[in-house]
Each structure stands twice: as structure tokens, then as C-alpha cells.
Amino acid sequence: MSTDLIDAQVSPTGQFDILSKYEIHKLSHESRGPQHQTFRNCSLAVLNSGAHMDDGKELLETYADYDISVAPTERSVKLQVKNAPANAFVDGKMIRGIAEHLFAVLRDIIYVNSEITGDPRYDLVSAQGVTDAVFHILRNAGTFNRNRVPRLVVCWGGHSISSEEYDYTKEVGYEMALRHLDICTGCGPGAMKGPMKGATIGHAKQRDRHGQYLGITEPGIIAAEAPNAIVNQLVIMPDIEKRLEAFVRTGHGIVVFPGGAGTAEEILYLLGILLHEENREQPFPVIFTGPASAADYFIRIDQFITETLGEEARSRYQIIIDDPQEVARQMAAGIQEVRDHRKETGDAYYFNWQLKVSTEFQRPFAPTHENMHSLALHKDQEPYLLAANLRRAFSGIVSGNVKDEGIRIVEKHGPYELRGDPAIMRSIDALLESFVKQQRMKLPGKAYIPCYRISAG
Structure with missing residues (x-):
């Protein structure tokens, strides 16, 4: 550098x-x-x-x-x-x-x-007020096109992935663009850049000159995931919660590539929303995918979801390994269902107003040691609420890993402590340990020092 x-x-x-x-x-x-x-x-x-x-x-x-x-x-x-x-x-x-x-x-x-x-039009305490603010920011950035049919695929995954996994993300992006699908990511490197890079070739082959490469980030994470050069629309949301809501409101489907704690946070956010009873009938295609070498990663993710959130959460996604064409075919078919549903219900193509996002997923979470220690990590609550708390736990770990403020807090006060039901704690610990072993918590070559410790209680 x-x-x-x-x-x-x-x-x-x-x-x-x-x-x-x-x-x-x-x-x-x-x-x-x-x-x-x-x-x-x-x-x-x-x-x-x-x-x-x-x-x-x-x-x-x-x-x-x-x-x-x-x-x-x-x-x-x-x-x-x-x-x-x-x-x-x-x-x-x-x-x-x-x-x-x-x-x-x-x-x-x-x-x-x-x-x-301070504008009374935006009540940032109410769910509707937060959603209105998210809409305003996206509209002001020029991301909406009321004449554009549903075709935006949100791609999540790690900014620190292997070259094989990166090449695979490009293949998936290419196959989706051949089917006239656009790409939205967290705008950084790795799994956020690969699908966009592949899509540029697919769009070029289809002479599709209106490809959208939307990058959505937030101030705390942008230094670790600086916008890649392919992003042709960049939006910086005020915090991670509004960033995540922007993804699920604008996207018509989601593809998840291998990642680390940040990707786990995104998965938990998405599943928590889809588990809410008001969203159970909404078509929303979700695909986990990677090359054959990433199969173990998704086995562990699938196991963690099943152990913590149950079979209903597991039913909201499909896992496709080492088959970019099938990923693209399934996503295109799923988005056609989204289009039919939006047309039938009269909902906007460019912003999913019907999706229920409760305040548990909107309130900004400050990853202090006290807040991390106080998270309700137990099964004596609705699954979507457990997902919200698990999401906050992983959000704190992301902060302690890469955000300037989080790194300084951990340096000053030591690792965060996570406490909860023993079974849930074992699942979290096993998942995080697998991330560390697979070098998914930092760029390869850097020794990872955990910013957390797990204890049952």
C-alpha cells in the first residue's frame, strides 16, 4: 500500500x-x-x-x-x-x-x-418512522426506478475469502447477470466485489447497459469494507440496523456466500424477519452457496441455525453447493414469484413496504460490555426475538474485530462476555471457532485475537 x-x-x-x-x-x-x-x-x-x-x-x-x-x-x-x-x-x-x-x-x-x-416527519423510535427514514435516504440517493421490474439480488459474504471462493462469487454474478439480474452488496472487497465483477461480463454479453451495482454500507464498517470500484450507486446508511433494513427492503432475493461474523449477523437478521408471523407468506428467495471447498462452512451454519432457531428457520433458505447456474436459475425463478406477488398485492417493485420489520431489528445496538453481557440468549422467547438477540451478539463481535470504536473498547476493557443457555452458548462457540480455524475473522496472515469469551449462565 x-x-x-x-x-x-x-x-x-x-x-x-x-x-x-x-x-x-x-x-x-x-x-x-x-x-x-x-x-x-x-x-x-x-x-x-x-x-x-x-x-x-x-x-x-x-x-x-x-x-x-x-x-x-x-x-x-x-x-x-x-x-x-x-x-x-x-x-x-x-x-x-x-x-x-x-x-x-x-x-x-x-x-x-x-x-x-430532529425532523418531526421521521419518528426514529417507531418502526414506521425508521422505515420512512430508510426509504428517504435510498430515494435521495437515486436508487429507485419505478419502471424497473424486480431484478435486484443482494449478495452477502466475507470481505476476507479465499481466491477459490472469490472466483466462485464471480461465476454466480455472471450467471445471474445473464438472466438480467442486478447486484447489491455491502460494497466492499471479497464476496461483495466478486458478484459485481462477474455481473459486468454477463450484462455486457446481454448488451444490458443499465446494470445496477448498488453498494450499501454504514460509517462504522466502511473502513473495513471500502467501496469497490464497480459500485455505481453508493449509499451510506446511518447505522448497521438501517443498512440491514435497506438490504431487505430493496432486494428481491438474497444470495449468501461464505463469510465470518458479519455474514452470520446478516443471516440472523434476515431469518429473524422472515420468522415473524406477518412475513411467513411473503415470497423471498434465499440461497446459501459456495464452491465445494466451502461445503463444511455451510454445514456448520445450517447446524447452528437448526440448533438455535429450529426447523422453520431452516425452511426459509436452500443450500446449493458448487453450481452457479443452478443458483442463478433458482434465484430468477424466486424473483419471478416476488414480481407476481408484488403485482397481485399492489406493493412497489423498488421497495418492500409490506415486509414487517419490528423495532427489535431497528433499534441501534451499542456493543458495550454491559449490553453484550445482558443479551437474552435463551429459547424462552419467540424464535424471531432470539434471532434478534443473536444478531446483536454477532454485531458486537464484528465491532470488536474491525470497527475503530469497538477495537478501542476491547483494548481498554478486555473481551466481551456472552452468557446464555448452555446449548446456545455451545453452538455460538462452535461456530465462532470454525470461523477462526477457517481464517474468516481477519485477513489471512494476521493472527486473530478473540474479542469475546463464551460462558454459560
């Missing part, structure tokens, strides 16, 4: 081409306000796209002198970056895709935050 530094002024793209005097003043003022640190960190992650660094704390320390500010002009604004990573530039000019992502950061961190925070 080059640590050469560059100062530059970046001209606006998209909706920032023409602004009112009020908007120019507001952006300039608020970019140096309470959101400045988040704005700075997210923009640095965008500029560092392509670098092999999955540690938010390490990134911030490497570029400690980096800064970004909004410079007003007569009709708009420009972004002034100082001590920026040189890999974001070619012959002294910022790469266009990175510049677009940089203005997406301005839009979502400063512009959208100022509209939603």
Missing part, C-alpha cells in the same frame, strides 16, 4: 452540480460540525478503496493527517482534501468513480443527516 499523500480540490458530481445559496451555506457549515469526524472517516475509507486494510483503527492511524472540507463556490461546492491516499489519483487527478463515491459520502453523512435528525 502506498502512503504517498496528495492535496486536491474535487469538483461536484450528480445532485451537487447546482445548489441554492442556502444549501451551499448549510453544507459548508455542517461539514465542520458534529458530523465532521464521521464525514472525515468515511471519506478516507472511500479514498483508500482497493487497499488491503480491514482495520478501521489502523486506517485512521496511517492517515492521521488526512482532512476534508467543503469549499463553497458561486453555484455549488467543491471538496478540498489534504494528505489523501495517492492511490485515489491517476496523474494527479482523482479517479472519477472515487470522486462520485466521495460526494455520496457528503450526501449521506451531511446532507441527509441534517434533513432527518
